[in-house]
Amino acid sequence: MPELPEVETIARLIRPRLEGRRIEGCEVRWTRTLGGLSRPAFERAVVGARLSRVWRRGKYLVADLESRGRSRGALVGHLRMTGRVHVEPTSWDPGPYLKVRLELDDDTSFYFIDVRKFARLRFTPEPQLLLGSLGPEPLSDGFTPAFLADSLRSRRRMLKPLLLDQTFLAGVGNIYADESLFRAGLHPLTRSDRVGPARSARLCAEIRSTLQEAIGREGSSFDTFYRTPEGNPGGYQDEFKVYGRAGKPCLRCGGSIVRIVVGQRGTHLCPRCQHR
DNA sequence: ATCCTATCCTGGCTGC
DNA sequence: TGCAGCCAGGATAGGA
Numbered sequence: 001m002p003e004l005p006e007v008e009t010i011a012r013l014i015r016p017r018l019e020g021r022r023i024e025g026c027e028v029r030w031t032r033t034l035g036g037l038s039r040p041a042f043e044r045a046v047v048g049a050r051l052s053r054v055w056r057r058g059k060y061l062v063a064d065l066e067s068r069g070r071s072r073g074a075l076v077g078h079l080r081m082t083g084r085v086h087v088e089p090t091s092w093d094p095g096p097y098l099k100v101r102l103e104l105d106d107d108t109s110f111y112f113i114d115v116r117k118f119a120r121l122r123f124t125p126e127p128q129l130l131l132g133s134l135g136p137e138p139l140s141d142g143f144t145p146a147f148l149a150d151s152l153r154s155r156r157r158m159l160k161p162l163l164l165d166q167t168f169l170a171g172v173g174n175i176y177a178d179e180s181l182f183r184a185g186l187h188p189l190t191r192s193d194r195v196g197p198a199r200s201a202r203l204c205a206e207i208r209s210t211l212q213e214a215i216g217r218e219g220s221s222f223d224t225f226y227r228t229p230e231g232n233p234g235g236y237q238d239e240f241k242v243y244g245r246a247g248k249p250c251l252r253c254g255g256s257i258v259r260i261v262v263g264q265r266g267t268h269l270c271p272r273c274q275h276r
Numbered sequence: 277a278t279c280c281t282a283t284c285c286t287g288g289c290t291g292c
Numbered sequence: 293t294g295c296a297g298c299c300a301g302g303a304t305a306g307g308a
Contacts, residue, residue: 001301032284059302081301082286116285118302157278166303174301223288223300263279266300 002079004138004171005214006226006234007056010085013229015054017087018063018110022050025103033099033114035122045123046075046102058134058170061085062127073125077112082225083119086111115225134170138207143169145201152192152200159195160188161263163207172207175220175243178268180207182242187274188260188267213239242268 002010023046028039037045049065049072056062061077077085086094087110090103094111100121102110112121124130136143151169155162162168163177172180181188183206186199195203214220219234222244227233237244241251246259250270260267 003302078302080284080303114285115287116301118284120303155277161279164302225287264281264301 001081001173001175001222002083002219002226003059003173003176004056004211005176005217005236006219007059007061007079007171008215009218009228009234010079011054011056011061014085014087014110017108017229018051018054018104020050020052021108022105023047023065023102024105027101027103028099029101030099030114030117032117033112033119033121035120037123042123045073051075057127057131057137058166059173060131060134062131064127065123073123074127075121076124076127076130077121078119079114080116080118080120082115084111084113084225084227086113086229086231133167135166135168136170138169138171138211143204143208145197145204148204149195149197149200152195155192157192158188158262159186159190159192159203160265160267162192164263164265169207171211174265174267175222175240176207176210176214178243179241180210182269182274183210185273185275187271187276188262188269190276242270244268 025047026043028034028042031039034042049067051063052066053064059078063075065072065074087108090107090109094113097113097115098111099114100112104110159181160177163172184203186203214236217235218228219226220236221233222237242257245257246268248257250257250273253270253272255270255272257268257270
């Protein structure tokens with residue numbers, strides 16, 4: 001499931017292939033991927049535009065569009081669970097799950113692929129409309145121990161659902177929430193307002209280092225879905241301490257990792273290392 | 277304010 | 293071996 005490290009990896013790899021390119025045409029095979037816009041409206045909005053900058057915000061992949069040096073809005077993609085992105089020659093066969101293809105001016109195409117049809121590739125005249133409600137970037141300078149301590153204290157929610165709430169913190173999903181909580185020694189059911197400054201600081205540091213290390217390994221390919229735009233799996237799944245390890249021994253204490261359900265999400269933890 | 281449930285989808289797994 | 297049925301999972305909306 002593409003979370004911040006996977007989307008960051010994708011952005012870094014496709015950036016040099018997309019920035020500066022002009023969109024010459026588009027092919028839409030599944031309209032709902034466009035998130036409400038009709039095919040003709042989408043085509044009118046993007047064809048002829050230049051991709052000026054490719055970046056990431058939370059789990060969103062963003063490409064700013066320009067026409068004659070003037071901003072023309074942006075493409076905002078979200079891969080949800082099974083979305084994939086490729087930039088390949090226009091002759092490339094994307095397989096049966098292609099949803100949208102953007103033809104570029106150098107005989108390559110941007111391929112937006114998705115098995116489960118949940119992923120979205122939207123055009124918006126103003127990306128802030130879609131990104132404005134997102135919480136802070138965990139890897140930004142503003143995400144400090146003091147900031148996280150204040151944020152946790154101002155809420156009264158369980159840590160796990162709170163970390164998954166994109167308006168609280170942008171980019172953390174199920175895998176990195178579980179891994180960060182384990183590394184911080186915090187139980188997923190702990191109420192946020194009961195986490196003091198010292199444990200907040202630890203959580204802040206562990207979220208950041210977990211995400212950084214995962215980016216260093218080009219993300220995690222736990223299931224068969226996530227691949228980089230080069231088609232390679234990530235490597236961080238080899239570093240998982242709890243995610244997907246139910247029934248296996250805790251690498252720290254030797255106790256058994258358990259899986260519980262919190263807010264409808266599978267949640268993995270070591271009950272001995274993560275106290276309430 | 278927070279929680280819970282349903283919705284969207286389909287490959288892959290489980291169990292018979 | 294075949295097949296029906298269940299499940300995961302991010303975001304969002306609506307109800308409690």
